Structure formats: structure tokens, C-alpha cells
Amino acid sequence: MQLITRHNRTWAAVLLVLTALVCVLLAQQFLSMRVEEPIYPGPGVTEQRMLSDWFPGIKDTAADTPVYVLQGEQPGNSMLVLGGTHPNEPAGQLSAVLLIENAQLSVGTLYVIPRTNNSAFTTTDPQEGAPMRFTIDTPNGERWFRFGSRATNPVHQWPDPEIYVHASSGQRLSGSETRNINRSYPGRPDGTLTEKASYAIAEMIRKENIDITIDLHEASPEYPTINAVVAHEDAMELASWALLNMQMEGMDIMLEPSPKNLHGLTHRELGDFTDTYAVLMETANASQGRLRGRTNEALVVEGKDKFYVRAAQYGRLYVPFDENGHPLNERVARHVTGILQFAQAYNDLGLGAIAIDNMPTFTQINENGVGAYLNAPGE
Amino acid sequence: MLYVYLVLVALLIVNIVWNMLREKDVFVQVDAALVLVPLILRLLLIK
Amino acid sequence: MKRFTRILALVLALAAITAVMSAETAYTFRTSKEERVVTENGEFTADLIVDPVLITSIGQSADVSMLDALMKKVGATYTFDPIAPAEEVAKYKTVIIASGASSKGLGAAGISQEQETARAEAIMKTVEENEITVILAHLGGPGRRGALSDTFSDMVLGKFTDFAAEKEIPITLLATIADAMTVLKDLFAPVAQ
Numbered sequence: 001m002q003l004i005t006r007h008n009r010t011w012a013a014v015l016l017v018l019t020a021l022v023c024v025l026l027a028q029q030f031l032s033m034r035v036e037e038p039i040y041p042g043p044g045v046t047e048q049r050m051l052s053d054w055f056p057g058i059k060d061t062a063a064d065t066p067v068y069v070l071q072g073e074q075p076g077n078s079m080l081v082l083g084g085t086h087p088n089e090p091a092g093q094l095s096a097v098l099l100i101e102n103a104q105l106s107v108g109t110l111y112v113i114p115r116t117n118n119s120a121f122t123t124t125d126p127q128e129g130a131p132m133r134f135t136i137d138t139p140n141g142e143r144w145f146r147f148g149s150r151a152t153n154p155v156h157q158w159p160d161p162e163i164y165v166h167a168s169s170g171q172r173l174s175g176s177e178t179r180n181i182n183r184s185y186p187g188r189p190d191g192t193l194t195e196k197a198s199y200a201i202a203e204m205i206r207k208e209n210i211d212i213t214i215d216l217h218e219a220s221p222e223y224p225t226i227n228a229v230v231a232h233e234d235a236m237e238l239a240s241w242a243l244l245n246m247q248m249e250g251m252d253i254m255l256e257p258s259p260k261n262l263h264g265l266t267h268r269e270l271g272d273f274t275d276t277y278a279v280l281m282e283t284a285n286a287s288q289g290r291l292r293g294r295t296n297e298a299l300v301v302e303g304k305d306k307f308y309v310r311a312a313q314y315g316r317l318y319v320p321f322d323e324n325g326h327p328l329n330e331r332v333a334r335h336v337t338g339i340l341q342f343a344q345a346y347n348d349l350g351l352g353a354i355a356i357d358n359m360p361t362f363t364q365i366n367e368n369g370v371g372a373y374l375n376a377p378g379e
Numbered sequence: 380m381l382y383v384y385l386v387l388v389a390l391l392i393v394n395i396v397w398n399m400l401r402e403k404d405v406f407v408q409v410d411a412a413l414v415l416v417p418l419i420l421r422l423l424l425i426k
Numbered sequence: 427m428k429r430f431t432r433i434l435a436l437v438l439a440l441a442a443i444t445a446v447m448s449a450e451t452a453y454t455f456r457t458s459k460e461e462r463v464v465t466e467n468g469e470f471t472a473d474l475i476v477d478p479v480l481i482t483s484i485g486q487s488a489d490v491s492m493l494d495a496l497m498k499k500v501g502a503t504y505t506f507d508p509i510a511p512a513e514e515v516a517k518y519k520t521v522i523i524a525s526g527a528s529s530k531g532l533g534a535a536g537i538s539q540e541q542e543t544a545r546a547e548a549i550m551k552t553v554e555e556n557e558i559t560v561i562l563a564h565l566g567g568p569g570r571r572g573a574l575s576d577t578f579s580d581m582v583l584g585k586f587t588d589f590a591a592e593k594e595i596p597i598t599l600l601a602t603i604a605d606a607m608t609v610l611k612d613l614f615a616p617v618a619q
Contacts, residue, residue, distance in 0.1 A: 003405040012399045015412040023419050030426045123426070155424040159384050236488065240495035247604035254566070255488035259533045 033132055034122045037145045039066075039097055039114060040375035044104035044358065046071040051113065054207055055200035057189055062156040063197035065118035067204070068100045069111055076108030077211040077352035080276070081339060082201070082266065084115040085182050085215055087148025088125060090134065090300060091283050091331035092216030094145065094370055098336055099359070101375045108354030111210065117181045117197065119156045121148040130287070134297040136328075137369070140376030147287075147300055151179035157193045167191060168273075169263040182215070183264035186273040205274045211352055212238070212342060215266040215280040216335050220289030221308055221317045221326070225282055228254040229338065232271025232278040239279050241345035242338065249337055249362050277346075281338050283331040284319045291316075303327045333365035388422045456587075457601040463608050466587070468596035474559060475613050476519035479504040483524045484546045485578040486531030489565040489603075490524035496606050502614035509535055512548035520559045523549075523582050526566040527574035539574065546581045565603045 005011060041048065047069040052059035083096025096114035103110060115121055124130045124147065135142040154160070157179055164178040165171070167188050177183045179194050187199025205213060212235075219226045231239035236257065243255050258267040258278075271278035286292050286305045293299070293307050304325030312321035319326070336359060343354045360373050392415060399411040420426040456464040481497060481504055483490035490508045497504055504522075507514065515521055532542060553560050562583045566575070579585050590597035598609050 001406065004403050005405055006403075008403045008405070008408065009400055011405050011408055012396075012402070015399065015408055016396065016415075019412045019415050019419070022416055026416065026420060027423070027425045030420070155421070155426065158381055231488070236491045237495070240488075240491040241498075243492060244495050244499065244604050247602045252567075252602065255492055256528065257486075257488050257491075257531050260536070261533050 042101045044070045051200045054204040058196050062119035063193050065115045070105045071109045072105030072107045074107045077354045078109040079212040080111040080210045082116045082215045086150045087121045089218035095332050095335035104358040106355045119152040121146045123149045123153040125149045129295045131297045134300045136371045138371035138374045152194045166263045171263040185269035205276050213276045213278050217282050218285035219282045221284045224318050226318045228282050230256045230267045230280045232258045235277035242341040245341040283334050284326040301328050329369050332370050333362045337362040456599045462601040462605045465598045478518050479520045480518040481506045481522050482510045483508040485527035486535045487526035487528035489526045493524045500610045512552040516552050522561045524563045525579040
């Protein structure tokens with residue numbers, strides 16, 4: 001079908017003006033994702049630093065990100081919690097925020113990074129139809145959080161290569177994985193923005209002698225490594241002990257060894273290139289799965305999806321999935337419980353001392369909701 | 380490499396606008412306008 | 427008529443596929459929230475255990491690490507070697523084998539599936555020749571019941587409630603891995619934690 005006119009230049013001018021208007025409107029939407037959600041540190045936070053303090057190469061870049069330090073009254077060992085490695089896996093970020101706003105250390109030091117891939121929070125993944133934000137009800141009103149992308153924003157690191165070659169191992173992956181921070185460890189000081197970010201984290205672990213590193217993730221219900229802990233071989237004993245403790249608290253959770261031939265992940269590379277006990281935790285997130293229905297805020301927060309219920313009935317999933325779904329409350333409860341049990345296991349095994357107090361239990365988070373433990377604005 | 384790609388995007392935008400002004404079929408002009416949106420946003424490093 | 431036949435065949439095929447996919451498993455879970463440990467065909471008692479004891483894995487899933495943690499928690503005395511070869515197994519009187527396949531585990535241990543299969547065959551020959559007591563521990567739950575895992579379990583003893591019923595040997599079923607502590611405490615001298 002054609003519409004031929006003699007006034008083509010006029011039409012072109014009109015369309016260009018409309019294009020400019022659309023660009024302005026869209027730009028407002030996209031740039032709004034660069035506004036950071038507020039976090040209100042609790043009394044346990046003794047210091048707030050930036051990741052660039054340990055590697056100045058990321059200063060004034062999108063990779064720089066806040067690090068919250070909770071130092072205990074008594075000296076002891078240390079733990080690092082990485083939330084927001086993949087910002088489309090919100091339980092990781094929210095669990096980190098819960099620690100920042102509630103935890104108090106009596107022994108040792110806790111480092112928390114709520115937005116590990118800070119750049120990835122500024123965009124969503126293309127063609128996923130994901131919401132930009134979600135809200136959590138709290139007794140003091142709504143708190144909002146961004147729902148970001150799995151990878152660094154392409155406007156911060158572009159173009160992607162055809163093939164991504166992992167620097168230290170030579171492993172070859174799809175070019176888009178160059179922006180996945182969890183394929184970039186241990187990083188490089190002169191690498192891409194994503195590699196610099198992971199290098200900064202590795203430097204922080206080495207310089208602070210961080211004893212345990214826990215990377216918080218989520219996965220789609222059809223993914224086999226789910227409701228699981230993946231542990232580096234050096235951390236296997238610690239992880240086993242922690243898992244038993246979690247099971248005694250009513251959590252059904254599996255243990256997987258970190259594969260030696262898959263490179264770039266925290267549980268492999270941080271275990272190999274630093275002295276930290278490196279583990280990763282996964283929970284079930286329907287909003288990032290391939291079988292999901294409408295991707296909206298409700299799916300992110302409530303975790304209910306009728307298509308996943310049907311898939312579960314067909315035996316196609318690796319987690320149980322019924323009409324109750326897997327709400328964010330349950331997922332955050334699992335992560336928080338895991339973190340606390342890792343600290344407890346570390347003590348029980350006589351490896352060192354770290355004591356994290358004032359955190360809600362698995363049952364409390366499930367029953368009262370995450371919002372009950374988020375601080376009021378300005379608190 | 381980033382600047383090379385930005386120059387490529389800029390050239391593409393100029394090319395599309397140039398063709399839009401010369402195109403006589405309005406529907407094709409609309410298509411061109413649609414294509415311009417993501418290119419402009421990428422040139423400005425917004426999206 | 428030909429088209430009708432084709433459509434009918436397609437509908438029947440789709441119905442059959444749906445029926446297969448919707449079919450419920452025949453297995454009935456014995457354990458529950460109220461009854462977390464269920465033992466059938468006899469009891470697990472301490473006289474089953476003869477020192478020295480070895481814990482090993484067939485399949486190299488991380489479940490063997492869980493078993494190690496459980497044994498530590500109950501204060502048992504044992505040797506832990508997930509990749510023990512048959513000649514090493516021969517030195518023990520009781521072997522607890524954690525069965526369950528994991529490609530990640532095999533890769534982490536630097537073992538191929540073929541090598542693990544050969545090792546399993548050699549171990550089972552050794553335990554038979556030396557009259558070593560074998561306890562099969564499958565702790566991975568339904569998630570650790572793929573084809574390879576089941577093959578390894580069959581190589582050790584057999585799959586699970588059906589095999590135990592047929593051979594009339596004790597089997598304990600657990601609601602969670604942590605519940606294994608109840609059984610292990612009965613088997614090994616309880617020690618204050």
C-alpha cells in the first residue's frame with residue numbers, strides 16, 4: 001500500500017518533529033531508571049564506601065557502587081554479600097537491603113553490596129516486557145526498587161564482540177555475555193567496564209581478607225540449579241554444614257559443586273583467585289522464566305503464574321510450583337536464612353568468628369513480609 | 380570502538396533523514412521515522 | 427474422508443501426549459510433616475556398623491558432602507573419600523555410598539562418566555568379595571533421579587523401596603536430608619554435639 005504525495009518534504013518535517021517528541025518522552029522514561037532507589041541504613045552500618053575505594057579505575061563510572069560496611073564491636077572474621085549481580089533477580093538486592101537496614105554485627109565485619117552490577121540497574125533487558133520498577137508495601141508506605149537487566153547497560157559498554165573470550169581461561173561464550181558480570185570474574189584492571197567492576201570486587205576481597213563471599217541469585221523454575229547453593233570445592237564443607245542448618249529451619253535446598261570448566265562465575269573464580277570461601281545461592285523466580293505469562297510487577301512480587309502451575313503438573317520444573325507461586329517474601333527469606341546459616345556454620349566448624357544479629361528469621365519474613373523489615377523513608 | 384560505532388550510527392541517521400526528505404510514499408517516511416527513534420536514543424547513549 | 431482420518435489421528439495423538447504428560451507418578455510418599463522418618467523391612471541398628479567405616483560417592487553429586495556433614499554432626503568416626511578406588515574400599519568393613527550423578531560433580535572431580543562407571547563396578551565387586559557391609563544413601567531427593575543417577579544407584583544396590591521390599595532389607599525414608607541425623611545417631615555411638 002502506498003500513499004504518494006507531492007508534499008513529501010512537509011510530511012518529512014512533521015514526522016521528524018514527532019520523532020523528536022517521541023525521543024524526548026522515551027528518554028525521560030529510560031533516564032528515570034538511572035535514579036537510584038533509596039536505601040536507609042540501619043544502626044549496624046558503621047561506614048558507607050564506594051567500590052572504587054578498592055580500585056580507582058571505576059571511579060566516576062557506572063560501575064562504581066556503594067559498599068555498606070557493618071563492623072562488629074569485637075574483631076572477628078568477615079563476610080561479603082553480593083546483591084544485585086543480576087538486577088532482574090530482585091531477591092538478591094532486597095536481601096542485601098534487608099541486611100543493610102537491620103543487621104548488627106557483634107563479632108566480625110559484614111560487607112554488603114546491594115547493587116553489584118550498578119550499570120545493569122539502569123536498563124531492562126530488551127524484548128522481555130519487564131516492568132522498570134516494583135514496590136513493596138511497608139508499615140510506613142510503599143518502597144520502590146528497580147527491576148533491571150541481567151547485564152551491564154549497553155550504553156555503558158558498547159559494542160559487544162561477536163565472541164566473548166574470558167581473559168584468564170580463554171573460555172568462549174556468546175558476545176552478549178561480555179556484559180554479564182557473573183561471567184567476568186576475576187576481572188581485569190584494563191578490561192571492559194564489567195571486567196573492571198568484577199576486578200574491583202576481587203581486589204576488595206583480597207585487600208580486606210574477606211573470609212566468606214555469598215553471591216545472591218535467582219533462576220527460572222525450569223532451570224535445574226534452583227533452590228540451591230553452588231559452592232567452590234574449598235567451601236564445600238562449609239556449605240554442607242550451612243545447608244543442614246537451613247534444612248533444620250525448614251528450607252528445602254540442594255547443594256551443587258562449582259563446575260571447574262565453567263569460568264567467570266563468583267563461585268569458581270573468587271574461590272580460585274582469592275582466599276575467600278565462595279558460594280552462590282539460587283531461588284526460584286518466575287518473572288525471569290521462559291514459560292511465564294504477563295511480566296508485570298505482580299509477577300515479580302507475588303511470583304504466581306498459571307503457566308508455571310501447569311508446567312509443574314506436567315513435571316517440567318525443578319521446584320514445586322502451585323497456585324501460591326514463589327513470592328518475593330519466600331525468596332528473600334531463603335537468602336537471608338542462608339546468609340545467617342553460613343555465618344553460623346563458619347563458627348560451628350571452628351573456622352572463625354562472625355556473628356550477625358537482629359535479623360528476622362525465615363518464618364518471620366514469610367509471615368510478616370519483607371516490607372515489615374524495611375525502614376521508613378528518612379529513618 | 381565505541382566512537383567508531385557512534386559515527387556509524389550518526390551516518391545512518393543522516394542517511395535516513397536524507398532519504399526521508401526525498402521519499403514520496405508517506406508510509407515509507409513513517410517507517411523511517413520509526414527506525415530513527417532507537418538510533419537517536421543510541422547516539423545520545425540514552426538507550 | 428482422508429482429511430478426516432488425518433485430523434482424527436492428530437487429535438488422538440495430541441490426546442495421548444497430553445495424557446502421558448499429565449499422568450501422575452505411581453509412587454506414594456511415605457514420609458510427612460508428622461512422620462519424618464519411616465523405616466521399612468526391619469531396623470537400622472548400631473550392630474550393622476563394623477569399623478572401620480568409609481564414606482564415598484558414586485556419581486560425585488554434592489550429596490556426599492552433605493553426608494560428611496551429617497556424620498560430623500553425629501560425631502561418628504569414619505574416613506571420607508568421595509573418589510576412593512576399589513583397592514582403597516577393600517580396607518574397610520563398612521562402606522556408606524552416597525549415590526547420585528552430577529555432571530558438575532564429575533567435572534569438579536576430573537572424572538568422566540565412563541571412569542565413574544568403571545570405578546563403581548570395581549567397588550561393588552570388591553565389597554562382594556570382601557563381604558563388606560554396604561549402606562546406600564540417596565540424599566538428593568526427586569531432583570537427583572535422572573537416568574544417570576538411577577543407573578549409579580542400580581549399580582550399588584537397587585532403587586530403593588522396590589528393591590528393599592524385594593530383597594527384604596531395611597530401608598529408611600526421610601522427609602529431608604537433615605532427618606538423616608536420626609538414623610545416623612542410631613547407627614553410630616551418639617556423641618554430644
